[in-house]
Amino acid sequence: MTNIKDIAKRVGVSTATVSHVLNGTGRVGEDTRKxxxxxxxxxxxxxxxxxxxxxxxxTSTLGIIAEDVxxxxxxxxxxxxxxxxENNGLGILLVNLRIFHKMGTDFSDKDKLRKLLAxxxxxxxMNQVDGIIYIGxxxxxxxxxxxxxxxxxxxTYCKTTNESDYTVNYDDEEAAYKAxxxxxxxxxxxxxxxxxKVDSVHSxxxxxxxxxxxxxxxxxxxxxxxxxxxxxxxxxYYLTKELLDEKNRPTAIVALNDLMAYGSIKAAxxxxxxxxxxxxxxxxxxxxxxxxxxxxxxTMSIPLHLMGxxxxxxxxxxxxxxxxxxxxxxxxxxxxNRNSVCKI
Amino acid sequence: MTNIKDIAKRVGVSTATVSHVLNGTGRVGEDTRKxxxxxxxxxxxxxxxxxxxxxxxxTSTLGIIAEDVxxxxxxxxxxxxxxxxENNGLGILLVNLRIFHKMGTDFSDKDKLRKLLAxxxxxxxMNQVDGIIYIGxxxxxxxxxxxxxxxxxxxTYCKTTNESDYTVNYDDEEAAYKAxxxxxxxxxxxxxxxxxKVDSVHSxxxxxxxxxxxxxxxxxxxxxxxxxxxxxxxxxYYLTKELLDEKNRPTAIVALNDLMAYGSIKAAxxxxxxxxxxxxxxxxxxxxxxxxxxxxxxTMSIPLHLMGxxxxxxxxxxxxxxxxxxxxxxxxxxxxNRNSVCKI
DNA sequence: CTGAAAGCGCTTACAG
DNA sequence: CTGAAAGCGCTTACAG
Numbered sequence: 129m130t131n132i133k134d135i136a137k138r139v140g141v142s143t144a145t146v147s148h149v150l151n152g153t154g155r156v157g158e159d160t161r162k163x164x165x166x167x168x169x170x171x172x173x174x175x176x177x178x179x180x181x182x183x184x185x186x187t188s189t190l191g192i193i194a195e196d197v198x199x200x201x202x203x204x205x206x207x208x209x210x211x212x213x214e215n216n217g218l219g220i221l222l223v224n225l226r227i228f229h230k231m232g233t234d235f236s237d238k239d240k241l242r243k244l245l246a247x248x249x250x251x252x253x254m255n256q257v258d259g260i261i262y263i264g265x266x267x268x269x270x271x272x273x274x275x276x277x278x279x280x281x282x283x284t285y286c287k288t289t290n291e292s293d294y295t296v297n298y299d300d301e302e303a304a305y306k307a308x309x310x311x312x313x314x315x316x317x318x319x320x321x322x323x324x325k326v327d328s329v330h331s332x333x334x335x336x337x338x339x340x341x342x343x344x345x346x347x348x349x350x351x352x353x354x355x356x357x358x359x360x361x362x363x364x365y366y367l368t369k370e371l372l373d374e375k376n377r378p379t380a381i382v383a384l385n386d387l388m389a390y391g392s393i394k395a396a397x398x399x400x401x402x403x404x405x406x407x408x409x410x411x412x413x414x415x416x417x418x419x420x421x422x423x424x425x426x427t428m429s430i431p432l433h434l435m436g437x438x439x440x441x442x443x444x445x446x447x448x449x450x451x452x453x454x455x456x457x458x459x460x461x462x463x464x465n466r467n468s469v470c471k472i
Numbered sequence: 473m474t475n476i477k478d479i480a481k482r483v484g485v486s487t488a489t490v491s492h493v494l495n496g497t498g499r500v501g502e503d504t505r506k507x508x509x510x511x512x513x514x515x516x517x518x519x520x521x522x523x524x525x526x527x528x529x530x531t532s533t534l535g536i537i538a539e540d541v542x543x544x545x546x547x548x549x550x551x552x553x554x555x556x557x558e559n560n561g562l563g564i565l566l567v568n569l570r571i572f573h574k575m576g577t578d579f580s581d582k583d584k585l586r587k588l589l590a591x592x593x594x595x596x597x598m599n600q601v602d603g604i605i606y607i608g609x610x611x612x613x614x615x616x617x618x619x620x621x622x623x624x625x626x627x628t629y630c631k632t633t634n635e636s637d638y639t640v641n642y643d644d645e646e647a648a649y650k651a652x653x654x655x656x657x658x659x660x661x662x663x664x665x666x667x668x669k670v671d672s673v674h675s676x677x678x679x680x681x682x683x684x685x686x687x688x689x690x691x692x693x694x695x696x697x698x699x700x701x702x703x704x705x706x707x708x709y710y711l712t713k714e715l716l717d718e719k720n721r722p723t724a725i726v727a728l729n730d731l732m733a734y735g736s737i738k739a740a741x742x743x744x745x746x747x748x749x750x751x752x753x754x755x756x757x758x759x760x761x762x763x764x765x766x767x768x769x770x771t772m773s774i775p776l777h778l779m780g781x782x783x784x785x786x787x788x789x790x791x792x793x794x795x796x797x798x799x800x801x802x803x804x805x806x807x808x809n810r811n812s813v814c815k816i
Numbered sequence: 817c818t819g820a821a822a823g824c825g826c827t828t829a830c831a832g
Numbered sequence: 833c834t835g836a837a838a839g840c841g842c843t844t845a846c847a848g
Binding site: 473475476477487488491492494495497498519520521522523524525526527528 | 824825826827828
């Protein structure tokens with residue numbers, strides 16, 4: 129490998145001079161500059177960033193810790209991170225926790241989780257990344273699993289209880305409000321809610337949005353129209369059957385994710401009901417498949433790409449020693465109108 | 473940041489000794505070893521990998537160049553890479569080309585593509601990665617866009633014309649053969665093919681598999697049952713309508729991807745046909761959405777995760793100076809039986 | 817405008 | 833079993 133010394137020798141200058149033309153620092157005569165550049169090109173020289181990093185104590189690379197890259201939200205967030213990282217000359221060191229493979233679906237083994245995270249952070253630390261973005265698989269409190277860490281971190285798609293931490297998420301409450309209101313505007317009054325797991329932040333906040341929409345529009349909340357699912361297709365399916373069996377059946381359902389919404393569609397069809405003319409359904413997440421169900425699902429789209437962008441923007445500022453006023457960023461979801469909702 | 477000198481001073485040994493206990497090299501007395509370990513723990517010391525890398529000229533990190541992380545195939549491949557990288561203590565430096573954002577959908581601007589790749593490889597080169605995995609978005613020849621590079625590279629989900637390159641892909645021919653044969657075994661004789669773009673490697677090889685299955689089973693190939701789509705839903709939709717309008721309409725369709733298969737389902741429904749009882753349809757790719765169409769699509773699953781694993785395994789061997797016999801690895805696809813195919 | 821030299825945090829012959 | 837010292841490829845005061 130050719131190095132800065134080779135270049136210096138060949139041109140007949142010092143390595144300091146070569147370094148200066150490489151970085152645009154210091155004053156270098158136009159003539160020498162050209163000569164240096166020419167030899168660099170000639171010898172096809174690429175500076176060794178590892179060496180530079182060691183010296184300047186800054187790697188210009190960001191660490192990403194993704195709980196699971198195969199989960200639907202993660203690739204788009206990473207794509208957003210890439211976009212702004214690239215614009216700022218930052219590299220990306222990726223660690224994929226593969227949390228579902230290692231922990232199964234409940235994260236109750238706190239010790240194991242803590243060990244997993246400690247390793248991930250340590251790996252990034254060893255590699256001297258300038259900052260870290262942590263991407264969760266769903267919005268839960270990760271505080272107790274996070275080891276102490278002395279470089280900037282921003283959390284996305286998850287949260288912490290530490291007030292000094294930076295998080296970027298989206299506004300669940302507002303999104304559910306919009307979804308519910310959309311149904312009301314289409315003339316629905318009996319609007320069921322199929323919630324996710326009860327201990328979920330998402331369930332909780334979306335429930336609040338649902339309630340607010342009803343209240344603000346003078347629709348009375350009927351407890352029997354509220355069901356708790358577990359985010360999976362099956363629960364949407366069974367709960368919808370339950371709802372449809374009641375005498376006072378709903379004319380619309382807001383399902384708190386697309387998976388359960390799909391279960392709802394299935395159940396409705398089995399009952400001989402047409403979606404949307406007999407039953408309107410609105411989902412959440414705008415997962416890819418929601419465009420391919422029958423009927424195609426109206427759903428709330430999560431600003432994943434933007435979350436990645438914002439997280440990176442914030443991290444970049446933190447790395448540069450700034451502190452930002454707003455520590456909990458909440459982005460807005462957009463409604464994707466497809467064919468599972470209609471006027472009553 | 474505490475460093476190896478701090479540890480050495482505190483214990484009262486040389487940095488050489490500390491380094492040896494850190495790496496398990498050399499002979500170190502049990503007593504000093506313990507003392508060193510203790511102080512390392514006490515001072516919460518993490519070795520600086522950057523410094524180590526500079527010295528040993530090996531970073532133990534792999535570079536991934538992904539043409540686009542948001543494309544359906546990429547996350548699972550990365551997940552597979554992570555799995556074996558982790559087992560071998562290798563880190564991952566990710567560069568996401570975001571090729572669709574930058575190039576649009578046709579990659580005809582060869583110069584731009586070449587520049588994009590040159591940058592990506594240079595970035596990885598600067599960071600001294602030990603080897604590179606290149607993940608394409610579809611299997612095409614990338615040779616002319618790849619800059620000269622002196623570290624091991626393995627290509628997956630794409631190919632090169634250079635015989636010394638290592639590639640890992642899946643067997644398109646065999647997969648299409650299996651799909652077609654499956655239909656034949658269900659009593660179908662009039663089996664249409666909706667192909668992807670004609671210049672595609674996938675289209676070409678899958679076409680061959682389709683032909684072989686017909687031939688081996690004594691079914692005559694009917695040219696009018698073969699249509700060329702462009703991989704998008706719309707083309708599957710229109711071509712299926714064409715097929716169904718013919719007097720001698722097919723009883724089954726093999727669509728060369730799930731998107732077009734979805735278009736086929738839509739078209740069949742519009743014609744008042746039931747899938748699968750009036751028309752069997754089999755797709756390709758096993759994209760997530762294929763489990764949520766109505767009916768759920770029978771399709772060929774691509775071994776993405778395994779491709780990532782194999783590519784990493786090969787790269788790891790190459791980095792360690794081995795050369796492998798087989799340079800073009802082809803993995804097998806698995807059929808996912810769902811509800812879009814039935815006996816005639 | 818340019819160069820000599822120290823130093824970033826490690827590893828590794830080499831000597832003892 | 834342990835240490836002194838050179839060196840990986842850069843950058844950056846400092847001096848001129």
